[in-house]
Amino acid sequence: VVPVELTDVRAKFFWSNSHIEFRLINARDGEALITGDFQMPLGVNAEAPTANLHVENFPVNQDLKPLMPPKSQKFFEHFQPVGKVSGDVVFRQFASGKWLPASVTGNAEGASILFHKFRYPVSNINATLSQRPMPDTASSMHDVVFDIEAAGLLGNLPATAKGWLRNPGAEINLEMNVHVDDLPLDGRF
Secondary structure: OOOOOEEEEEEEEEEEEEEEEEEEEEEOOOOEEEEEEEEEEEEOOOOEEEEEEEEEEEEEOOOHHHHHHOOOHHHHHHHHOEEEEEEEEEEOOOOOOOOOEEEEEEEEOOOEEEEEEEEEEEEEEEEEEEEOOOOOOOHHHOOOOEEEEEEEEEEOEEEEEEEEEEEOOOOOOOEEEEOOOOOOOOOOO
């Protein structure tokens, strides 16, 4: 079950000898909005197919966990995220034949997490994520790198974080610089 009940769904489908197009014009649940399209040019030397997704105020919480691949479900177990995200994703079929994210931008506002090994709650998170350009030779998620900037409250202390992550998923590589002043070194630490 998707954690939103989509209403006012409008879409168009078009197929010709030169291309196939599916366009999701509108799908809503209260403040949440999803739109997007799939484009597949046909013919010899046709451009690579693409899929675009746009979301606004999409809820992220434990209800999403069962919809994720088993390895990705660990994110929900480890971080217990709650919040809403907005952003854009472009998927493209690369020369390797793999469908990979070619461009991702997004933001979260007023979100919260609680990491299972660091029991300080992080709240009032405002964060941005952007994907670095992909090489045309990309063949796996290992080629995907996101830059992240975030600010929020660690307990009741202001905190900032800036860094990157490569290969999002179960075998992620991450470097994050976190700054917080006067963090007490107590049992939660």
